[in-house]
Structure formats: structure tokens, C-alpha cells
Amino acid sequence: MTTAAVNMPQPTPHPRAIADLPGPRGLPLLGNALQLKPATIHLAMERWSREYGAMFRARIGASEVVVLSDSAAIMTLLRDRPDGFRRPAITAEVSAELGGSVGLFLAEGDVWRDQRRMVMHAFSPTAIRAYFDRMVQVAQRLEARWLAAGDRDIDLNADLKRYAVDVIAGLAFGADVNTLESGGDSIQEHVETVLAGVARRSLLPFAYWRWCRLPADRRLERSVRAVREATDGFIAAARAAMATEPALREHPANLLQAMLAAAEQPGSGVDDDAVAGNVSTMLLAGEDTTSSALAWLIWLLWQNPPALERAQAEVRQHARELTVENIAALDYLDACALEAMRLKPPAPFLPLQAMRDTTVLGVHLPKDTLLWCVMRHDSVGDKAFPDPLRFDPERWLAGTVDKGVALPFGAGPRMCPGRYLSLMELKVAMAVLLGRFDIAGVRARDRSEPAEVMGFVMGPTPMAMRLRPRAE
Numbered sequence: 001m002t003t004a005a006v007n008m009p010q011p012t013p014h015p016r017a018i019a020d021l022p023g024p025r026g027l028p029l030l031g032n033a034l035q036l037k038p039a040t041i042h043l044a045m046e047r048w049s050r051e052y053g054a055m056f057r058a059r060i061g062a063s064e065v066v067v068l069s070d071s072a073a074i075m076t077l078l079r080d081r082p083d084g085f086r087r088p089a090i091t092a093e094v095s096a097e098l099g100g101s102v103g104l105f106l107a108e109g110d111v112w113r114d115q116r117r118m119v120m121h122a123f124s125p126t127a128i129r130a131y132f133d134r135m136v137q138v139a140q141r142l143e144a145r146w147l148a149a150g151d152r153d154i155d156l157n158a159d160l161k162r163y164a165v166d167v168i169a170g171l172a173f174g175a176d177v178n179t180l181e182s183g184g185d186s187i188q189e190h191v192e193t194v195l196a197g198v199a200r201r202s203l204l205p206f207a208y209w210r211w212c213r214l215p216a217d218r219r220l221e222r223s224v225r226a227v228r229e230a231t232d233g234f235i236a237a238a239r240a241a242m243a244t245e246p247a248l249r250e251h252p253a254n255l256l257q258a259m260l261a262a263a264e265q266p267g268s269g270v271d272d273d274a275v276a277g278n279v280s281t282m283l284l285a286g287e288d289t290t291s292s293a294l295a296w297l298i299w300l301l302w303q304n305p306p307a308l309e310r311a312q313a314e315v316r317q318h319a320r321e322l323t324v325e326n327i328a329a330l331d332y333l334d335a336c337a338l339e340a341m342r343l344k345p346p347a348p349f350l351p352l353q354a355m356r357d358t359t360v361l362g363v364h365l366p367k368d369t370l371l372w373c374v375m376r377h378d379s380v381g382d383k384a385f386p387d388p389l390r391f392d393p394e395r396w397l398a399g400t401v402d403k404g405v406a407l408p409f410g411a412g413p414r415m416c417p418g419r420y421l422s423l424m425e426l427k428v429a430m431a432v433l434l435g436r437f438d439i440a441g442v443r444a445r446d447r448s449e450p451a452e453v454m455g456f457v458m459g460p461t462p463m464a465m466r467l468r469p470r471a472e
Contacts, residue, residue, distance in 0.1 A: 016363045018057055018364070019057075021055060023052060023056040024051075024056075024058060026058070026059050029061070029062075031062075031063075033061050038199065038203045039453050041203060042348040045058075045372060048067065052067075054070040054073070055067065055073075055360070058372075065370045065371070066365060066371050067372045068361075068373050069374035069377035070378070074350075076360075078350075078407075079411065081352075084354070085353065085355060085371070086352065086353050088353045088370055128420055129324050135170070135428050138163060139163070139429055141166070141181055142162075143432045145159065149467070153464040154464065155462070155464065156295055156442070156463040156465040157291070157460065157462050161288075163429055164288075164290045165179055167425050169234075173234035173254060173255070174256065191227060191287050192288075193220055194223050194227055196456065197216070197219075197224075238257050238260055249261045260275060288456050288457045288459065290425050291459070296341075297337055297340040299442055299463065300344070301336065302439060303391070307336060311434055314331075315431050322432075330427055332397065333431075338408065339391055340391070341406075341408035342401075343380065344452070346458055347458070350372075355367065378405045379407070384405040385401075435470070436469065437470055438468045438470055439465065440467060441466045442464070442465045444462070444463055450463050
């Protein structure tokens with residue numbers, strides 16, 4: 001009897017329901033909304049993941065959310081995009097209410113496929129290398145700004161955002177906005193207002209602004225108009241240049257011209273509105289993501305002197321002159337950047353929405369289920385990384401990192417198309433910093449160390465830096 005029982009086919013277990021999952025207690029109507037603050041919501045979800053396990057449920061107002069922190073399961077979901085999962089519809093709705101155009105970040109289905117071809121062409125390594133001299137020009141302005149600071153505190157966050165805005169405006173649109181030299185923060189401030197506003201509205205339990213607009217909502221709407229006016233101006237200038245110089249269609253001078261040329265191809269499926277949406281996306285996402293990653297990298301290097309010394313030595317040996325080849329040779333700096341993004345990812349979570357009924361980790365998820373993917377859980381866990389909270393760039397050089405666990409640029413078909421540009425931009429700025437200066441100090445302005453603040457991406461609270469020009 002025992003042998004027969006062992007060899008008998010075992011019944012397939014029925015998937016559990018979402019209601020069977022554990023989760024934090026909430027209040028009627030509000031759910032867990034009062035336990036979550038937009039600026040620290042990622043930390044709350046990470047804490048609950050440690051408490052309730054790889055999959056649990058939470059409620060934000062009327063919306064039930066399934067929270068997932070298992071990296072293998074997350075990877076499976078990301079590979080099933082865009083057919084199986086999409087970004088939550090609320091983000092697109094918030095953008096549409098503000099008059100935004102749908103770019104690659106928010107596009108879905110066939111619209112996404114059409115735009116992906118256009119954007120990937122514009123962001124190809126070959127295209128980025130062609131714009132390298134412009135990036136160096138912006139980095140040299142950053143160097144001059146820091147030289148002019150003398151022994152005074154440098155507003156690190158603000159300067160890195162100016163650098164990122166100037167790079168993306170120059171590379172992507174051929175526009176020399178030059179906030180580093182002019183001190184003009186208009187575009188930068190409008191970009192920050194839009195990023196913060198869209199992120200905040202996407203996470204709130206109730207869309208109060210549809211009935212009552214607060215001063216913050218009016219500021220948001222003004223900034224959206226300003227960004228759209230700037231976007232329209234970039235597109236008009238690119239079209240005028242291409243009309244004057246038809247050869248730019250074959251050899252575009254910036255990413256916007258490359259997108260317009262791709263959109264003009266027969267059967268591209270891309271119209272002017274899609275181009276405008278992607279211009280806005282590059283301006284918005286390109287500013288915050290890179291500047292936040294740079295700020296965290298500088299802080300972590302300052303906290304780890306041996307790593308800082310090794311990165312400085314590499315830069316001073318291989319990148320005395322800023323060329324594509326010299327920047328590409330900075331392997332240790334590249335490892336530092338990846339390690340910083342493992343510990344302090346600009347995107348510590350990724351929200352998704354199921355496009356069909358599916359089962360994840362034995363739990364049935366009906367169509368339209370909202371999922372919250374905790375990207376920083378296994379990547380700072382000791383199962384995948386020894387001493388996981390230590391800043392150790394050597395992990396990446398040794399080839400021991402499981403790249404299915406640490407996903408700073410996402411994974412699957414919708415992996416970030418700007419990853420090559422972001423890493424290049426980051427390494428050029430760091431080559432200027434480490435090659436031309438010695439860091440005298442980096443500190444948080446109002447606390448013992450910078451705190452994590454979630455907006456459109458996760459960045460640090462304000463930091464101050466002091467530099468000494470390097471003695472040749």
C-alpha cells in the first residue's frame with residue numbers, strides 16, 4: 001500500500017486566491033494608504049516584503065495591489081511584456097489629463113513596438129558615440145563651475161541635475177540650454193515639478209484634483225505647459241534644420257533628428273505626437289535618473305575610501321583625455337556605477353498591470369490585477385550576494401553577479417533603451433570629477449547621511465560637496 005501510494009500521480013494543487021495572501025492590516029475605504037507616504041513608499045513595501053514574504057497584498061484606497069519581491073518571478077513577468085503585463089493604466093491617465101503625449105515609456109502593444117524601433121535607432125551605441133563631443137563640452141562646463149566654487153560648498157544635487165539637463169538637451173535635441181553657465185534653472189525646475197507631480201498623482205488613493213485643484217496642481221499644470229512648449233520648440237528647430245540640410249535624414253546630428261527621420265520612413269507607424277511624447281520622456285526621465293545615480297555614486301565612493309582611490313587612479317591613468325575609447329576603458333568605474341545602482345537603484349520598484357489571467361508563485365491573478373515589483377529585495381539579500389549591503393565593485397569585475405537579480409535598467413523587451421547613454425553620461429561626469437579634483441568632503445545638508453526620497457525616481461536628500469583642484 002505504501003509503495004502504491006508513493007507512485008500514484010499527485011493531484012495538481014489549485015492556485016491560491018489573492019485573498020489568501022498575507023498583508024498589513026488596513027482601514028475601511030483607505031486600506032493601507034495612511035501607512036504609506038509617496039516619498040518613502042518604496043521603503044515601506046521593502047519592509048513589508050521582509051515581514052510578509054515574497055508575495056503579499058496591500059490596498060491603497062480602492063485599489064488592491066499584489067506585491068512581489070521574488071527576482072525570478074519578476075524576471076518572468078518582465079519577459080512577458082508587453083503582451084502579458086503593462087504599466088498601470090493610472091500613469092497614462094494622469095499623463096493624458098495633463099495633456100501629455102504617449103511616448104515609449106507609456107506606450108503599449110503595437111504602438112510600443114512602432115515607437116521602440118524609432119527610439120532604439122536613436123539610442124544605439126553608434127548614435128551615442130557620434131554625440132560624444134557634445135557630452136564632453138557639457139562636462140567641461142561642469143568642471144569650470146566646480147573650479148569657480150573654490151573652497152565653498154557645492155550644491156551637488158542641483159549641479160548634477162543641471163549637467164543631466166544640459167546633456168540630454170544637447171544630445172537629444174541639439175539645444176544648448178547651458179544651465180551650468182547661465183545659472184538658468186527654468187527648464188530644470190519645470191522638469192522637476194512635472195516628475196514629482198506625475199509620481200505623486202499616480203500613487204494617491206483618490207484623484208482629488210478632478211474636483212479640487214490645489215496650488216501644487218496649478219504649478220504642475222504650468223510646468224507641463226512649459227515643458228510642452230520647450231518640446232515643440234525642439235521639434236520645430238529639428239525640422240527646420242532637416243529641411244535646410246536634407247543630408248541630416250541620413251546622418252542626423254542629434255537623437256531628435258534621428259527619431260524624426262525614422263518616423264518619416266514608410267510604415268513606421270509613428271506620428272508627430274509620438275515623437276513629441278518621446279522628446280518629453282527623454283527630457284523628463286533623462287534628467288532625474290542620471291543625476292540621482294551620479295549623486296548616490298559620489299556618496300558611496302566618499303564613504304568607501306579604498307574604492308574611491310582605485311577609481312581615481314584608473315581615471316588618472318586611462319582618461320587624462322576624454323575620448324570614447326578612454327571612457328570605455330574605465331572598467332572599475334563602470335563596476336562602481338553598477339554596484340551603486342544595486343544598492344541605490346533609481347527605480348527600486350516597478351508597477352505592472354496584468355493583461356490576462358495568470359498564475360504567479362501559485363497565486364491566481366485575474367486580468368487587470370495591479371502588481372508592485374520590489375526590485376531591491378533579492379539584490380540586497382545574502383542569498384545572491386555575500387555581505388550584500390557592502391559597497392563592493394569587485395563583484396562585477398569578478399563576474400559573480402547574478403544579473404537576473406540586480407536589474408538597474410529592468411529586463412526583457414522593455415529594458416531601458418537609454419542605458420548606454422546613461423552609463424556614458426555618468427562615466428564622463430565622474431572622469432571630470434576624479435581626474436580634475438580631489439574630493440575634500442561630501443555630506444548631507446540636514447542630517448547625518450542622505451535619506452532616500454521617492455519621486456519619479458529614487459534620489460538622495462540634498463548633499464553638499466567640497467572639492468580641491470588636483471595639483472598637476
